Each structure stands twice: as structure tokens, then as C-alpha cells.
Amino acid sequence: MSPFSESPITSSDKIFIAIRSDIVAGVIEAGSKLSEAELSTIHGVSRAVVREAINRLENVSLVERKPNIGARVVTLTHQGLIQLYQVREALEGMAARLAAQNMSDKEIAQLNKLLANHFEEVKDGESYYQEAGDVDFHYRILLGSHNQQLISMLSNNIYHLVRMYRVQLGMAGPRVTTAFVEHKNIVQAISNRDGELAELLMRRHILYSKNNIEAKLKQN
Structure with missing residues (x-):
């Protein structure tokens, strides 16, 4: 559920x-x-x-x-981040690939609309906060996979732990603009029904996010 x-x-x-x-x-x-x-x-x-x-x-x-x-x-640690994002990269990459295959045209249109709404938040370059649930870009793609096992695995187990790292360490500063551009590219790949590219871009996006959070953890 x-x-x-x-x-x-x-x-x-x-x-x-x-x-x-x-x-x-x-x-x-x-x-x-x-x-x-x-x-x-x-x-x-x-x-x-x-x-x-x-x-x-x-x-x-x-x-x-x-x-x-x-x-x-839980404490936000370097080791915890690495292990969590290794799992996240694999599972969300799979979700993006399946979303490109399984999302309806209506769902893709809604995803593009969501991204357009997010643009209003990031154009100042200061923050990119997404509430949990359907207004969260990553959660919307997870739902778009239409794979109930994958949805359950991510949303019921690590979704909010991932959000904890993202909200507290990864949603402000210079990373904001580049993260949004990466989101746009992922949506474009999904819109083009290119599952292989969508997975590659999602995995790369999560890797970059991990690197950003990792740098902030080291600073702290």
C-alpha cells in the first residue's frame, strides 16, 4: 500500500x-x-x-x-548515505525505465505540468523543496512505473529516509538549477518512450545528488 x-x-x-x-x-x-x-x-x-x-x-x-x-x-551519516543511494540509484533507475514504457500519455502530460510548476520554485536558484507524495517528482515517476512491487519497496521502506537526506542536505544552493535541468531531461526521455535513456539519466541524476549531499556531510 x-x-x-x-x-x-x-x-x-x-x-x-x-x-x-x-x-x-x-x-x-x-x-x-x-x-x-x-x-x-x-x-x-x-x-x-x-x-x-x-x-x-x-x-x-x-x-x-x-x-x-x-x-x-536515525543519524545522517556518510556510510548511511552511500548505502541508501546505492539502492536508490538502482531502484529509481528501474522506475524511470518502466515509466517510459508504462505511463499513459495523460500521466506524461501531468508529469510535464508538474515540472512546469516546479520551475516557478527554482527560477530564483535558492531552493527546490517538494512536498511528499504526488507533487514529488521522484514519487510521481515511481507511480508511473506501474510496478506494485517496486512502488511498495520504495514508498513503504526508504522513501522518507531518502527525503530526510534530500530535504535537510540537498534542496538548496547551486545544485538546485542543475537538479531541475536533470529532471527535465529525464521527463523528455520518458516522453520519448526511451526507457534506456530514462534509466541512465535517472541513475546519473541520483549519483550527482549523492555527491552533493556527500560534500555537505563532509563540511558538517
């Missing part, structure tokens, strides 16, 4: 989504300990609801548990 399905959202879901968003955006800092009591007070829910949310956050790779420490937000 997609993490952005249209099924009714429960109060438990809302807390999970709220904490997840705070982790991805860095409001709850990477590496910080999660306190059930503190979070239950902030969100006005029981500790049982918070505990369930933390368990779900662990399942999507945003939280880890350590002996004698408890639940902590």
Missing part, C-alpha cells in the same frame, strides 16, 4: 504523519532521542498512540532502537 493512499486517516495516522514530517524536515533533529512522554504532551495524545507511531517510524527506517538508549531518530 502507498503511504499516500486515500483510505480514511485515523488519529493514530495523524500523529505518525506529524512526527514523520518533523523528522524529515529536521524539526526533530537527526540522532535525537524520542520521548514518549514529551511527544504525547506536544500532540495531546496518549503515550500508547505515540509508542505505536514510533514503532511505525522504525519500520520506515526513520527511527532506530539501541540497547540502554531507546528510540532515536
